[in-house]
Every structure is written in structure tokens, then in C-alpha cells.
Amino acid sequence: MLALAIMSLALALLPAVLAVVNIASLRAPASPPTATGLVSILIPARDEAAIIADTIRAALASEGVAIEVLVGDDHSTDGTGAIVRRLAEGDSRLRLVAVPPLAGGWTGKNHACAALAAAARGDRLLFIDADVTLAPHAAAALSAHAERSGAALVSGVPRQVMRSLGELLTVPAINFLLLGFLPIPLMRRSADLSLAAACGQLVMVSAEAYRATGGHGAVRASLHDGVTLPRMLRASGFRTDLVAGTALAGCRMYAGFAQAWAGFSKNAHEGMATPRALPVWTILLFGGHVLPWLLLAVALVAGLPSPVVLTALAAGLVSLAARAAITWACGEPLATIPLHPLTIATALAIQWSALIRAARGLAPVAWKGRSYPAEPG
Incomplete structure (x- = not known):
């Protein structure tokens, strides 16, 4: 038990240390008075009548750079x-x-993008989802950062709006995985x-760069352009970068647990849910963020020696401290902190469910009224 507790502490320390480094490295781009060139703000939309007007108004309110806003109506049936x-x-x-009409071999979002x-006529293309609300300075700040850094692609995670327990149990995994496991200083070098x-x-x-590499056409079968698009650009010799996106935009990506489960399941195979990767991720995440609390409960009930209790407690507190730092940096609800072990358990359940369904050849992934193979491409 003591060996397991020590392992849990080590696994909890890894993302905690990396989160501190990443939070210090990941800054919001400075917003100059003006940015050069034309930015095309591109919004793919399929049945988004409830939210599209607010998204457009926010985009049109952009300041500090010349813009155009293009909305792609992807065969909506609701008046979008x-x-x-x-x-x-x-x-x-x-x-x-x-x-x-959607062509064979394409996924819907890539086809619309x-x-x-x-x-588009712009020098830079700013792709945003239909549920993203841009801050007035966002387009100018991203454009100026791209020009200063020389990066062909610049991205950031918007402030995630969560209004239900189901969202609190799923959405916070995005920033935790990014800031806890991607070494951003190394990514830039x-x-x-x-x-x-x-x-x-x-x-x-x-x-x-987009047109030279084929853009979304080069990753047409992907359901996770957040992974495949920057990889494609890097493979062609272009630089990509990340910035802090909390002050640039806000997004309520899913409404409730069922939608979040379906949304994260659809792109699982291009993230964690592969036969090689998921066992490793399970050790890293379960071992560092769920196991400490299980060990602590067993140690207290069984009256195990204090070194086991103290080590398990230390692992759990380190895990929560990392979650708290990321919650603060990303402007997420404070409730994400005590819910963190359940969030990690839920994330792993989504990934394992997706992997098992693909292995068994079960029903394809359904999203926005379309069906895709459980393992695209």
C-alpha cells in the first residue's frame, strides 16, 4: 500500500509541476492599437438558430483590425x-x-470550414465554432501574435462556460490535459x-499556409481538427503556437452530460482512445488523481500505518492543487476543484467506452444529425 501511495504521489506531482510551468508560459497575446491585414472570421453553422445571432454580433464588434465575417450554413433546418x-x-x-452537399470521405465541420x-478574402483565417463569443480585441490580438511569433497557426482555449453538473464533470478535462501534460515551452522550441x-x-x-498545405481538405476525415490541423501544418514545416484564450473568447460547448459524453466520444480516437495510448493515460490519470482518494479511504478504514495515510493524502492534495491552479488560470468554476477526481474518472470512462465500441464494431458516432465511423479514417 505504501508503494502504491508513493506512486500516486509521483503521478500527481508530474502534471502539478508542468501546470505551474505552463501557466507561467501561456500568456494572453498583447492587444496592439491596430493589427495589419484583413482577418476573415469563419463560422461553420449547422442548426444553430438559437445562438448564431449573438455569435455574429460579437464577431462584428471586433476592434483593432479589418475583418469580414463569413457564416457557412451547413444545410440547417432551423432557420439559421x-x-x-x-x-x-x-x-x-x-x-x-x-x-x-457533404462529399464522401469528409466530416461535416472540415467540409464546412x-x-x-x-x-474568404483575408490574410488570416480565424475559425471559430458557432457557440464561441469573441472578445472585441481577440481577432487583432491573435493576428498580431501570429505576426510577432512567426507562427502559421495560433490557437487558444476559450473560457469554458459550464452551467450543469454534467458539464462540470466533463469539460474541465480539456484544460487539465493541456496544461498538465503538454510541455508548452518545449512545444514552442x-x-x-x-x-x-x-x-x-x-x-x-x-x-x-492554409492553402499551401491543403487546409481542412488535408485532414478531411478527421473529427478532431484541434489535433490533426496543427500536426499537418507542422509536418509541412510551419510553426504552430498556443496562447491563453480565456480573455479572448467564451464558449459553452455542450449543454448537459449526455451531449458532453457524445461530443467527447466522437473525437476520442484521435486523442487518447487508442490501444497503445489509453492504457498509459489510464495509469497517469487514474493513478495520480483517483487512486490517492481510494487509497486514503482504504487506509483509514483498515487502520493502516500513518505513512500510507499521509502519503495518499499528500498525493490527493497535490492533485487538487494542480486542478485549483488550472481553474484559476482558466477562469473555470470553483466547483471543478472538489469534483476533479470524478472528472478524471468520467474522462477515462468516455475514452474506454469509445475504444471498446470501436473494437466491437458497434454503432457509428452520431453528431449534428450525421453518422461517422467509430474510428474515422
């Missing part, structure tokens, strides 16, 4: 296109793009593809 057309009557910077990019990362909710790409 009509809302965009009505708003476009009052602002010439807004255009509606009719996304062609490619159609938007083809119609190395061209290694395994260090490539982006958040598909908020991605700015140089139009020149």
Missing part, C-alpha cells in the same frame, strides 16, 4: 440561414456561404508533431 441573411442586410462585412476558407496542439473552437491560420 435566414437569421444570417437578415443580419447581413445591415452590415456589408457579413456574408452567408452555402456549404455544398473548407468551403468558408475558399470564399520543437517541431515535433507529437507536441502539436490547438483548440478547434478558436484557431487562426495564415491563409497562405
